[in-house]
Amino acid sequence: MNSYSLFTWRHPALSLLMIVSVGTAASYGHPFLLDNSIMIGIFSLMALSVGISYGQAGILSLATATFAAIGAFATAILTVNYRLSPYLGLLAAILLPTVCAYLLARCILRLSPLPLSIATFVLGGLVEVLIKQGGDFTGGYIGLSGIPRLSIAPSAQAMHFLTWAVVLLVVVLCVSLMNSSTGRAINTARHDPLRAVADGVDVPHLLSNTFAFSGAIAGVAGWLYAHHITYIGPDSLTTQVSITVLLMAVVGGVKVILGPIFGAAILMVVVLYLPAAESQGMFFGSILVFMLLVAPNGLLGSRWRLPTLRGGLERPTSPMLLMPAKEEN
Amino acid sequence: MGIEVSNVTVRFGGITALSEVSVSLSPGQIVAVIGANGSGKSTLFNSITGLVSVASGSIRIDDDEVIRIPPHRRIAGGLARTFQTPRFDPRITVEKAVLCGFYPVARSGFVRSLLHTPGSAREERTIRRECDGILALFKLDKLRSVPMGELPMGQVRLVEVARSVANKPKYLLLDEPAAGLTRVEQELLSAEIRNLVARGVGVLLVEHNFNLVQQLSEHVVVLDRGSILFTGAPAELAGNRAFVDAYLGTSGH
Ligand SMILES: Nc1ncnc2c1ncn2[C@@H]1O[C@H](COP(=O)(O)OP(=O)(O)O)[C@@H](O)[C@H]1O
Ligand SMILES: [Mg+2]
Numbered sequence: 001m002n003s004y005s006l007f008t009w010r011h012p013a014l015s016l017l018m019i020v021s022v023g024t025a026a027s028y029g030h031p032f033l034l035d036n037s038i039m040i041g042i043f044s045l046m047a048l049s050v051g052i053s054y055g056q057a058g059i060l061s062l063a064t065a066t067f068a069a070i071g072a073f074a075t076a077i078l079t080v081n082y083r084l085s086p087y088l089g090l091l092a093a094i095l096l097p098t099v100c101a102y103l104l105a106r107c108i109l110r111l112s113p114l115p116l117s118i119a120t121f122v123l124g125g126l127v128e129v130l131i132k133q134g135g136d137f138t139g140g141y142i143g144l145s146g147i148p149r150l151s152i153a154p155s156a157q158a159m160h161f162l163t164w165a166v167v168l169l170v171v172v173l174c175v176s177l178m179n180s181s182t183g184r185a186i187n188t189a190r191h192d193p194l195r196a197v198a199d200g201v202d203v204p205h206l207l208s209n210t211f212a213f214s215g216a217i218a219g220v221a222g223w224l225y226a227h228h229i230t231y232i233g234p235d236s237l238t239t240q241v242s243i244t245v246l247l248m249a250v251v252g253g254v255k256v257i258l259g260p261i262f263g264a265a266i267l268m269v270v271v272l273y274l275p276a277a278e279s280q281g282m283f284f285g286s287i288l289v290f291m292l293l294v295a296p297n298g299l300l301g302s303r304w305r306l307p308t309l310r311g312g313l314e315r316p317t318s319p320m321l322l323m324p325a326k327e328e329n
Numbered sequence: 330m331g332i333e334v335s336n337v338t339v340r341f342g343g344i345t346a347l348s349e350v351s352v353s354l355s356p357g358q359i360v361a362v363i364g365a366n367g368s369g370k371s372t373l374f375n376s377i378t379g380l381v382s383v384a385s386g387s388i389r390i391d392d393d394e395v396i397r398i399p400p401h402r403r404i405a406g407g408l409a410r411t412f413q414t415p416r417f418d419p420r421i422t423v424e425k426a427v428l429c430g431f432y433p434v435a436r437s438g439f440v441r442s443l444l445h446t447p448g449s450a451r452e453e454r455t456i457r458r459e460c461d462g463i464l465a466l467f468k469l470d471k472l473r474s475v476p477m478g479e480l481p482m483g484q485v486r487l488v489e490v491a492r493s494v495a496n497k498p499k500y501l502l503l504d505e506p507a508a509g510l511t512r513v514e515q516e517l518l519s520a521e522i523r524n525l526v527a528r529g530v531g532v533l534l535v536e537h538n539f540n541l542v543q544q545l546s547e548h549v550v551v552l553d554r555g556s557i558l559f560t561g562a563p564a565e566l567a568g569n570r571a572f573v574d575a576y577l578g579t580s581g582h
Pocket of ligand 1: 341344345346364365366367368369370371372373
């Protein structure tokens with residue numbers, strides 16, 4: 001085999017587990033590294049949400065961070081305003097974004113994917129307004145602080161384990177889904193909805209379910225975010241963040257299960273060492289252009305060719321790709 | 330029992346693609362639909378599967394009126410079809426393409442697939458085993474991991490037929506399945522169609538090759554500009570003047 005795709009072994013969760021173990025050993029006891037590792041994990045979840053909705057189902061959403069914000073505010077309101085358990089908050093942080101995403105997709109998917117993208121953008125703006133106008137309930141412009149840490153993860157070290165356990169769990173779920181009839185139908189619907197109909201697929205229903213699942217993943221990311229930062233405000237998880245995680249997923253490879261995590265890790269590490277925060281926009285812009293030119297399928301999704309011993313570059317074949325990339329050529 | 334298309338009219342804007350067309354298909358029967366390009370054969374398939382809406386008429390499948398039933402439920406009810414121009418993702422492998430055809434028989438649904446419950450894992454294993462059987466039947470097992478985009482058209486059509494039989498349909502609509510097939514592939518395909526029919530499957534077949542039509546079917550429907558020109562046995566057709574004009578007249582030279 002003279003071509004390969006990084007880290008896409010038999011079960012992606014195993015490769016991820018190995019990388020996480022290395023990361024855990026490297027960051028053990030370093031508060032600064034642990035904090036970054038937790039944030040990478042949280043952004044990985046949002047990027048995975050993009051991977052499922054955009055990469056697998058072809059639904060371009062600009063509301064990933066909005067669903068995370070809904071999850072974060074749900075748990076913040078329950079735990080700060082009502083002194084309820086964060087685990088009740090988790091339930092709300094999963095259910096609320098799931099229902100929002102499902103209803104949004106259900107109402108709009110009978111049109112075509114573009115109106116749904118616009119609707120997700122509108123939803124982002126709407127939620128921001130609702131948060132700012134929510135008074136004491138949402139904390140208004142100031143936000144809600146004093147969100148309790150989790151009893152199962154009181155320290156940064158424990159939070160690191162919890163976050164990455166959740167990422168691993170989500171990867172396992174995504175892999176099971178995509179290796180089933182349902183997952184194959186999702187891919188067919190992305191490529192050609194009419195073909196999916198002829199396979200017997202109720203396309204709007206299936207894509208709404210998929211979008212709801214991606215909303216749930218984002219909601220869990222929001223829950224972790226709220227209990228890690230212990231503060232959530234109107235400027236925490238904005239449409240700007242949605243665009244950033246979209247970029248992360250695209251850079252890593254949206255159609256490969258681990259691609260979005262890889263993209264999130266790379267971009268967050270690079271941003272960490274970027275001299276000025278103001279240059280971020282320019283940096284992301286150039287990354288996007290670079291990716292579109294060099295590897296439109298993302299870092300993990302591209303078939304990186306190695307010269308063979310015979311010297312030539314043979315036609316790439318990549319049976320190791322979990323999700324074969326499609327079209328565009 | 331069977332598919333009963335009665336007086337179906339389909340219009341696209343000003344064009345009447347089908348006008349008052351009636352066709353019936355019983356289980357275990359092969360009905361061939363022939364006619365020049367643009368005569369409405371594919372539109373007939375699309376109206377049976379529900380991909381176009383009909384202006385008037387009725388379509389009954391096993392005595393149930395299906396006009397108001399969405400296409401995915403008609404497929405789930407035991408219908409399958411291929412497309413004249415195969416629709417497939419060129420990047421997926423032959424095996425995955427055939428696996429896609431199993432969707433209507435998969436019972437797991439979204440949540441159980443996500444959670445990989447024992448039931449859904451078992452179902453996935455069964456589906457993969459049955460897929461192996463179908464690949465072997467169509468002599469596609471050696472090509473299982475070849476991307477669809479790399480296959481010659483004949484084999485793409487075979488994969489499409491394999492994909493359509495995966496859900497064990499009661500009625501199979503094949504839109505020009507033999508176009509571009511080699512002689513050997515055509516024989517394989519006719520043998521497979523005969524097998525299906527022997528098991529009680531009803532097959533509606535659009536086919537330009539009149540020899541193949543004569544070999545396979547006892548009943549032929551000839552469409553001409555959206556209307557039925559002739560229905561009956563293929564042997565009667567050779568002497569039918571209107572048929573010769575309309576059909577062989579345009580594509581027979
Ligand atoms: N989706 C469509 N929109 C508009 N016109 C169509 C559509 N599908 C088919 N037609 C028209 O209907 C007529 C019948 O087409 P078709 O059923 O594809 O014929 P055949 O399969 O016999 O070649 C043609 O005139 C064609 O242009
Ligand atoms: Mg046609």
